């Protein structure tokens with residue numbers, strides 16, 4: 001179980017701090033796949049990376065993270081080392097070139113394990129089993145990354161990052177570089193990793209909310225570094241309450257149809273600058289329900305169990 | 319792989335023929351007449367000079383039509399005959415070059431190799447240590463930016479003229495004959511050190527900067543980042559980064575080595591060091607067709623061999639290149 005409280009991750013730039021993750025609180029329960037969606041640049045990757053590898057220019061500004069009841073020292077690069085790979089892993093957004101191009105994959109895995117003090121032989125069987133699980137032939141271990149297709153590389157990265165059965169897996173945009181037919185297969189594979197108990201919980205990052213319908217237990221919508229709404233998948237789809245979520249969903253052409261840039265054009269206006277974000281609700285410039293109160297930070301509203309939104313105009317189901 | 323080699327070799331052979339043809343042509347398009355230069359050297363009665371002129375022109379085959387000269391040139395070339403030097407008449411060009419080659423190699427090989435090793439070590443070190451980097455980098459840029467001629471002259475002036483530690487001309491003292499003895503070897507080394515040092519220094523900066531930038535680039539690349547997310551030791555990340563960064567440096571080294579035969583013209587002129595570069599300048603000054611030609615043939619061969627080596631080395635080292643040439647890379 002992952003618990004994140006008031007997490008703030010800012011990028012230090014020459015022009016000031018970019019508040020990419022600003023006061024974010026949420027949790028991912030055991031056996032759960034949390035879908036994290038939002039427009040490009042809203043801070044999804046920052047949040048995902050921050051939980052595994054927090055280093056400059058990304059800065060830890062505040063907050064607390066607990067994993068399985070233990071404090072996760074994300075702000076301490078060195079202390080965090082022990083937790084990486086064993087407790088938290090990431091399939092990064094750049095998975096296609098995450099492998100060392102000049103090492104055969106088998107050798108590469110061996111060296112990584114060795115560097116973590118793990119004997120390769122002791123995990124060899126697991127490794128081979130996992131390869132089968134993601135439909136990769138065993139001989140990929142004798143190949144160089146360049147011999148693999150993009151999809152194969154990504155599945156390879158998936159196998160590597162989950163090899164030590166981490167508690168939490170973060171999958172960052174694993175589907176965006178794939179064509180529609182393989183997208184679904186990869187999504188199901190990831191979910192399968194959770195079902196088989198290889199990983200306990202997953203944060204599945206995507207800017208394409210429709211991918212989440214079939215695989216997510218809960219969905220969290222981010223907007224400009226903040227959480228807009230969190231709820232069970234059904235709650236979000238059938239009863240979106242935050243104006244941003246509503247627009248996000250109605251801007252979808254059709255359930256299941258892939259959209260990427262169209263989503264942006266669906267909602268008029270641009271997301272705000274994270275360098276100096278507007279006061280109060282960050283969505284106010286594009287919000288049809290905007291009111292004077294929206295100049296103040298929107299409150300957390302619990303609509304019903306598990307379903308929360310940050311908005312002045314959302315009322316709880318009393 | 320075999321097909322790759324075959325096409326490569328074919329390309330190299332064609333390049334060689336083309337380059338040598340140009341090399342043959344250029345001196346012949348230069349203004350002036352080399353035979354006149356030679357004749358004027360034996361000067362004497364105008365009458366005998368005229369006889370000599372026509373004799374020599376015939377002897378060098380320069381009275382024949384161009385296409386025939388070209389044809390004869392290749393026949394002789396294949397027999398290992400590069401003609402007779404006009405300026406060092408009657409020494410064969412091949413002999414002149416053969417005796418100059420060791421001097422060029424003796425300066426260039428050690429200086430290139432030493433600066434390559436030192437430069438890469440410095441660069442790799444600078445890439446890891448921020449503090450050191452901020453000191454080393456400007457120095458390396460300064461060295462790299464310094465014009466060679468200026469550097470060579472400063473070295474020669476300071477160590478040769480002011481301190482009088484080292485001689486500044488020739489490969490050994492005039493009084494000596496090359497032979498194996500402590501006296502000669504010591505004398506040779508004394509003459510060798512300044513040209514060596516000047517070349518070592520001038521190349522050092524480039525290697526160091528190149529390596530530093532490559533290592534930093536590799537350390538910031540995605541595969542390094544992914545390794546970080548797996549919590550591996552820094553030593554593994556550095557090992558990978560270093561290995562990948564050195565690949566272009568190896569290419570660079572092989573290409574540098576290609577210039578070895580050419581000698582470093584400037585060095586050899588500044589320090590009057592009798593290598594191929596020095597011979598080449600003399601040949602040009604004296605309009606010595608055959609010697610110029612010979613020098614360039616050596617240079618062409620050197621550069622082509624180096625390039626070919628680069629191709630082979632790269633294919634051996636980088637699976638990505640192997641893959642792009644189709645198939646089996648394991």
Ligand SMILES: Nc1ncnc2c1ncn2[C@@H]1O[C@H](COP(=O)(O)OP(=O)(O)OP(=O)(O)O)[C@@H](O)[C@H]1O
Nearest residue numbers: 011018020039040041042043044045046057207274
């Ligand atoms: N290295 C950096 N330095 C400064 N700002 C950054 C840096 N990386 C990201 N940002 C900024 O932080 C914000 C969040 O970026 P992030 O990559 O987390 O977005 P994202 O939601 O993952 O978007 P995408 O869907 O495009 O991957 C963006 O506004 C971005 O411009």
Ligand code: SF4
Nearest residue numbers: 281284287294311312
């Ligand atoms: S707080 Fe106001 S501006 Fe923000 S989403 Fe709700 S209604 Fe719109």
Ligand SMILES: [Mg+2]
Nearest residue numbers: 044045046093
């Ligand atoms: Mg991202």
